[in-house]
Amino acid sequence: MHAQKVMFLRRVASKLTPLQGSRFFSSSNDLFKSIQELNQVEMESVFGEPPASSGLGGSLDTQTMSQESHVVTNDVTQKESFPVLTHIGSKGEAQMVDVSSKEITKRIASASCKVLLGQKVFDLVSANQMEKGDVLAVAKIAGICGAKQTSNLIPLCHNINLSNVHVDLTLNPREFSVEIVGKAVCSGKTGVEMEALTAVTIAGLTVYDMCKAASKDILVTDVRLEHKTGGKSGDWYRNK
Structure with missing residues (x-):
């Protein structure tokens, strides 16, 4: 158990070693992967076996991004598919359409x-x-x-x-x-x-x-x- 803790602390230290410049990680993906690895090491040190690979954190992030993308896509699609109501003004009031610029x-x-x-x-x-x-x-x-x-x-x-x-x-x-x-x-x-x-x-x-x-x-x-x-x-x- 002591050896596992020592190993865990060494891995933590290696993950937190500063990179060039003022940034610790090259990207948010590196940070996320490192946190996942640290969590797995900690679970192994406490329970003696790796946690079940449910991928909950990743699946939640992916699901959230997918939902946000779906909402944005739907919003754009609706704006493109629905024609503009020409008899409705900018404040929602009824208006007569000005056709003076149209061709005969x-x-x-x-x-x-x-x-x-x-x-x-x-x-x-x-x-x-x-x-x-x-x-x-x-x-x-x-x-x-x-x-x-x-x-x-x-x-x-x-x-x-x-x-x-x-x-x-x-x-x-x-x-x-x-x-x-x-x-x-x-x-x-x-x-x-x-x-x-x-x-x-x-x-x-x-x-x-x-x-x-x-x-x-x-x-x-x-x-x-x-x-x-x-x-x-x-x-x-x-x-x-």
Whole structure:
């Protein structure tokens, strides 16, 4: 036991021998390895056998560094993957986007929605027997008017000079529904996605209004953008 203590003290002294300059160890890794060796020698001197090689200290340091690296990587990835919300200011307040520096390009957007009527109402609409009149004709005009009022309905939308709005309503006998497709076109500095979406939504609501006396169970559903072209972000198609 005495011999082991002497050996232990000699090894401690050799580990603590100063190197050139004012630094004791050439790197933090050397320091960490030396501490591990000293701990092992001390355990051998006390218990007479080396400790189990669990590598706890090293594994904890490695695990901590891995977790920190993972957090940093995730943070960078999230910053890169999430687009900037242009309608939110630096203090979180709502703002209208300044498009004065953008180029004027031709913008086209189309959207669609569906109105589920049920068989009874569908038969009345297809036979043009609704009390309020021609459902599809009125809804078509309502959709066009709705597109032109988009900036009045949605606060942060720009007032766009539309060059064309087209709304088409088709009866679908398989689903007893009205399928609505709308397209908006302009030459400007911002897109017309909201105008196309507003067109089909207002048309769908008009179908509901024209038919609600016959049924309250009508459902306006699947309002969605189908495609857009023009602008900095380029072309986008739902089915591609």
